[in-house]
Amino acid sequence: MTAKQKRKIARIVTGTLNTLFKVFVGFLFLFPFYWMAITSVKPYLETLQFPPTLWPKNFTWSGYQTVFRELNIWMYIKNTIIVTGSVMVIQIFVDVPAAYAFARWKFKGSGILWLLVMAAFMVPGQLTFIAIYFMFADWGILNSLLPQILPSGASAFAIFLLRQNFKQIPEELIESARLDNASEWKIMWRLMIPMSKATVVTTLLFSFIGHWNAYFWPLVMTRDEKLKPITLAIERLKDMERGLDYTVIMAGNIILVLPVVVLFLLFSKKIIQAMAYRGMK
Amino acid sequence: MTLKSKKEEAGGKKKKGLRSFLSNKLPPYIMVAPAIIFFLLFTVYPIVDMIILSFYEWNVIQPRKWVGLWNYKYLFDIQIDFKIALQNTIVYTVSEVFFLILFALIFSVWLQKDSKVNAVLQRIMFFPHLCAMLAVSVMFSWLMDENGLFNMVLSFFHLPGLRWLNSSSTAMMSVVIVSVWKSIGYQTLILLSALKTIPADIYEAAALDNTGPVRKFFCITIPLLSPQLFFMLITITMSSFKVFDSVRMLTKGGPGKSTVVLVYYIWSYAQSNLKYGVAAAAGVVLLVILLILTFFYFRILDKKVHYQ
Amino acid sequence: MGKIVLKNICKNFGEVKVLENLDLTIEDGTFTVLVGSSGCGKTTLLRIIAGIGPATSGEIYLNDEEISDVAPGRRNIAMVFQNYAIYPNMTVKGNIEFGLKNNHVPKAERERLISEIAESVGLTELLKRKPSALSGGQRQRVALARAMVKKPEVFLMDEPLSNLDAKLRIQMRSELIELHKRLKTTFVYVTHDQVEAMSMADKIVLMEKGVIQQQGSPEEIYRNPSNVFTAQFIGTPAMNILKLPNGCHMGFRPEKALMSETAPYENCAYRTQGQVLTREMLGSETLYKVMVAHVDGSSQPVMVKMTEETIAEDRSVRIAVPEKDLYFFDREEARIRKEEKPGQYEECLRCLREVRT
Numbered sequence: 001m002t003a004k005q006k007r008k009i010a011r012i013v014t015g016t017l018n019t020l021f022k023v024f025v026g027f028l029f030l031f032p033f034y035w036m037a038i039t040s041v042k043p044y045l046e047t048l049q050f051p052p053t054l055w056p057k058n059f060t061w062s063g064y065q066t067v068f069r070e071l072n073i074w075m076y077i078k079n080t081i082i083v084t085g086s087v088m089v090i091q092i093f094v095d096v097p098a099a100y101a102f103a104r105w106k107f108k109g110s111g112i113l114w115l116l117v118m119a120a121f122m123v124p125g126q127l128t129f130i131a132i133y134f135m136f137a138d139w140g141i142l143n144s145l146l147p148q149i150l151p152s153g154a155s156a157f158a159i160f161l162l163r164q165n166f167k168q169i170p171e172e173l174i175e176s177a178r179l180d181n182a183s184e185w186k187i188m189w190r191l192m193i194p195m196s197k198a199t200v201v202t203t204l205l206f207s208f209i210g211h212w213n214a215y216f217w218p219l220v221m222t223r224d225e226k227l228k229p230i231t232l233a234i235e236r237l238k239d240m241e242r243g244l245d246y247t248v249i250m251a252g253n254i255i256l257v258l259p260v261v262v263l264f265l266l267f268s269k270k271i272i273q274a275m276a277y278r279g280m281k
Numbered sequence: 282m283t284l285k286s287k288k289e290e291a292g293g294k295k296k297k298g299l300r301s302f303l304s305n306k307l308p309p310y311i312m313v314a315p316a317i318i319f320f321l322l323f324t325v326y327p328i329v330d331m332i333i334l335s336f337y338e339w340n341v342i343q344p345r346k347w348v349g350l351w352n353y354k355y356l357f358d359i360q361i362d363f364k365i366a367l368q369n370t371i372v373y374t375v376s377e378v379f380f381l382i383l384f385a386l387i388f389s390v391w392l393q394k395d396s397k398v399n400a401v402l403q404r405i406m407f408f409p410h411l412c413a414m415l416a417v418s419v420m421f422s423w424l425m426d427e428n429g430l431f432n433m434v435l436s437f438f439h440l441p442g443l444r445w446l447n448s449s450s451t452a453m454m455s456v457v458i459v460s461v462w463k464s465i466g467y468q469t470l471i472l473l474s475a476l477k478t479i480p481a482d483i484y485e486a487a488a489l490d491n492t493g494p495v496r497k498f499f500c501i502t503i504p505l506l507s508p509q510l511f512f513m514l515i516t517i518t519m520s521s522f523k524v525f526d527s528v529r530m531l532t533k534g535g536p537g538k539s540t541v542v543l544v545y546y547i548w549s550y551a552q553s554n555l556k557y558g559v560a561a562a563a564g565v566v567l568l569v570i571l572l573i574l575t576f577f578y579f580r581i582l583d584k585k586v587h588y589q
Numbered sequence: 590m591g592k593i594v595l596k597n598i599c600k601n602f603g604e605v606k607v608l609e610n611l612d613l614t615i616e617d618g619t620f621t622v623l624v625g626s627s628g629c630g631k632t633t634l635l636r637i638i639a640g641i642g643p644a645t646s647g648e649i650y651l652n653d654e655e656i657s658d659v660a661p662g663r664r665n666i667a668m669v670f671q672n673y674a675i676y677p678n679m680t681v682k683g684n685i686e687f688g689l690k691n692n693h694v695p696k697a698e699r700e701r702l703i704s705e706i707a708e709s710v711g712l713t714e715l716l717k718r719k720p721s722a723l724s725g726g727q728r729q730r731v732a733l734a735r736a737m738v739k740k741p742e743v744f745l746m747d748e749p750l751s752n753l754d755a756k757l758r759i760q761m762r763s764e765l766i767e768l769h770k771r772l773k774t775t776f777v778y779v780t781h782d783q784v785e786a787m788s789m790a791d792k793i794v795l796m797e798k799g800v801i802q803q804q805g806s807p808e809e810i811y812r813n814p815s816n817v818f819t820a821q822f823i824g825t826p827a828m829n830i831l832k833l834p835n836g837c838h839m840g841f842r843p844e845k846a847l848m849s850e851t852a853p854y855e856n857c858a859y860r861t862q863g864q865v866l867t868r869e870m871l872g873s874e875t876l877y878k879v880m881v882a883h884v885d886g887s888s889q890p891v892m893v894k895m896t897e898e899t900i901a902e903d904r905s906v907r908i909a910v911p912e913k914d915l916y917f918f919d920r921e922e923a924r925i926r927k928e929e930k931p932g933q934y935e936e937c938l939r940c941l942r943e944v945r946t
Binding site: 025271 | 409467519526530547552557560572
């Protein structure tokens with residue numbers, strides 16, 4: 001065998017091993033989701049079987065039926081959607097102007113105000129929840145969805161991301177718009193936002209995913225069952241009277257994960273870019 | 282010039298000043314005002330209130346009572362549960378930092394080449410990061426069940442099963458496994474995009490110098506990634522000190538107090554013990570830790586800017 | 590109507606004073622070109638007129654009305670930017686329409702104006718396109734159309750041709766001249782290119798270090814420079830400047846010098862001998878670099894531009910300049926004109942004569 005042939009064989013062997021190992025790693029990350037999906041359609045008794053079946057022998061939708069019928073899941077989904085939607089709307093109207101001002105205007109005190117934004121970026125809800133809870137109690141709004149909405153009204157991360165984007169827009173364009181007698185408001189909505197569409201969409205996406213998955217904040221802010229979001233409802237599936245019914249639990253979790261899966265399949269490129277940026281900064 | 286006309290001129294200047302103030306100076310303040318109000322209400326006020334509260338005893342029902350540093354004494358002197366929480370948090374943080382950076386390095390170098398398989402695998406690995414912790418915890422509580430899949434795999438290799446989340450000696454490790462699994466894709470992604478910023482010609486020069494892959498990794502990749510790695514070290518540390526969701530969902534702090542972490546401690550003192558002063562004092566400790574980390578965070582951020 | 594008067598304009602960027610007590614009048618209907626090297630303050634001045642980079646102090650009048658604190662959009666001034674500043678998210682039509690909409694021009698009127706303007710700059714077919722699908726020249730036209738549609742009293746242009754290739758630039762240059770003739774409004778045009786300035790301007794304002802060095806018609810600036818800076822800035826190659834024994838300076842344009850191997854040039858005020866160093870054939874003209882023996886005894890290189898190309902390198906030559914083509918400047922590099930300072934002028938002439946004898 002010549003040296004060239006040897007090298008070729010070595011290359012093929014390492015290449016195959018490499019791919020096989022990649023498939024294995026992919027399996028490690030996909031399997032739990034697969035398991036969740038198939039368990040959600042297995043009948044109760046089959047979920048208890050040992051060793052477990054890798055493909056359901058009998059299909060059943062009873063898990064989903066239980067979640068929708070007995071749990072009144074729609075109410076929780078509605079709460080989550082109202083919270084998420086309101087947060088996204090408020091964020092647009094609060095974060096975009098702030099980011100524009102920080103990116104494009106020099107003004108006295110901008111340094112100290114920017115520091116405030118950074119502080120908000122660093123301080124987690126885990127430190128603020130006590131004071132905010134009692135503040136809302138004083139305001140008398142604990143029996144509404146507002147406690148879940150208002151604290152996320154301004155997102156330091158969104159301001160950060162948008163500001164970075166606005167900074168890249170050439171100054172000439174803004175000057176030109178001012179010569180065209182456009183108000184600052186108009187410059188923001190007709191120029192800055194359309195030109196930063198990708199970033200706006202990304203921040204909204206993050207907002208959505210963050211609030212759809214929100215756990216800690218609703219946990220500490222809600223007492224009333226009627227105000228709880230989907231996560232807290234799904235969590236309670238583990239504590240139902242009938243004991244651990246994995247069919248129902250997994251069905252609930254599939255419902256929880258599904259919207260995020262769909263969004264990820266649609267926007268994975270954008271999400272990944274923004275996430276990488278967030279990590280690099 | 283008469284006095285009157287001078288006065289008029291001064292008046293005219295003032296009017297002009299106001300007009301230019303309204304059009305040149307005011308807009309940015311109006312634009313940032315809403316955001317600033319939100320931050321003042323939901324960041325600054327709560328933090329100030331927490332610091333004040335940490336010097337009081339309060340259980341909601343009775344009015345606040347000044348106790349000075351007693352709450353801090355309670356944390357560090359009287360009870361040991363806070364020290365346990367701190368210790369657990371540190372163990373959790375160190376393991377997170379170590380395993381995340383290690384695996385992120387391995388995976389990012391391994392999946393660096395632009396190919397279809399790598400792109401797909403990166404996405405698969407990344408997805409758990411977006412997925413609700415709740416779903417992840419449900420999956421892993423099943424996998425880590427004593428009759429679950431992990432033990433089945435262990436027995437297949439004739440190894441003794443573990444009690445995973447149900448034993449105080451393995452619970453913390455299990456929580457770490459879950460969160461590493463969840464966010465390794467994200468960390469890998471960050472390193473991958475950092476790797477992309479390393480100029481290709483450096484690697485080409487190394488290839489011409491007949492540099493082996495191991496040498497290439499330790500002598501080129503790691504040094505060139507070092508600002509990014511340090512940055513990761515800080516961000517992972519910060520997020521690890523804030524960990525709550527996974528602990529609450531997987532172990533509820535147990536068994537015993539083996540997985541009680543700082544935030545869990547704060548939460549339980551506020552939620553169940555109604556000792557708000559103690560919770561606030563613990564919050565202040567966490568705040569100080571985060572502030573120190575933030576300081577380093579910005580130091581590196583500045584350096585990176587100078588670097589470019 | 591579009592007469593601009595700037596009074597006492599100062600502009601500081603932090604500590605740096607870019608413009609200091611600058612006065613300038615731009616007459617209605619002129620094509621005024623602000624020219625100077627980069628950093629001379631010409632763009633700053635333009636932005637002050639537009640209102641997008643307000644002056645630190647000073648007053649601006651448009652048709653005798655003070656506009657210093659009027660918002661840029663309400664000054665009835667249009668500007669064409671160096672990089673065109675076309676809104677990338679709007680179509681060509683949207684770009685032209687944006688300003689009209691902001692000024693609440695009714696829809697029918699807008700449509701009429703847009704089609705009229707598009708027709709006149711040749712954009713009719715492109716109205717629905719996005720800017721990303723346009724060539725450099727087409728973008729330039731969009732920027733122009735956008736400025737024109739507002740029917741402003743003043744057009745400001747900040748190096749609008751600098752991003753075009755050479756051929757297109759020359760074409761656009763003549764189009765702009767035509768446009769000015771047609772519109773008869775005031776054009777204020779900023780460039781660093783003296784050829785552009787000479788070819789387009791009615792009036793050139795030459796700036797350096799925030800100070801206006803000279804203003805006048807291209808011809809005036811070329812023929813009658815007031816100082817060494819102007820003399821050297823306009824014309825290629827630059828005017829030859831040589832020091833005189835009395836500390837003053839003498840200058841002549843390369844294209845005005847006479848040179849041959851034999852002719853004695855009896856009637857010329859300046860005569861000297863030299864040796865050809867290099868020769869550049871430019872086509873219709875030839876450029877020589879000649880080392881000459883100067884009046885103070887040193888040797889200095891000068892440039893000579895001639896239509897003949899017969900003289901070879903290394904040849905000894907005679908160079909001469911008639912008195913009418915000689916310029917004298919004093920120690921501060923300001924021009925010594927015969928009619929203003931006859932004494933100094935004569936003294937300089939005498940310096941030349943002394944040496945010759």
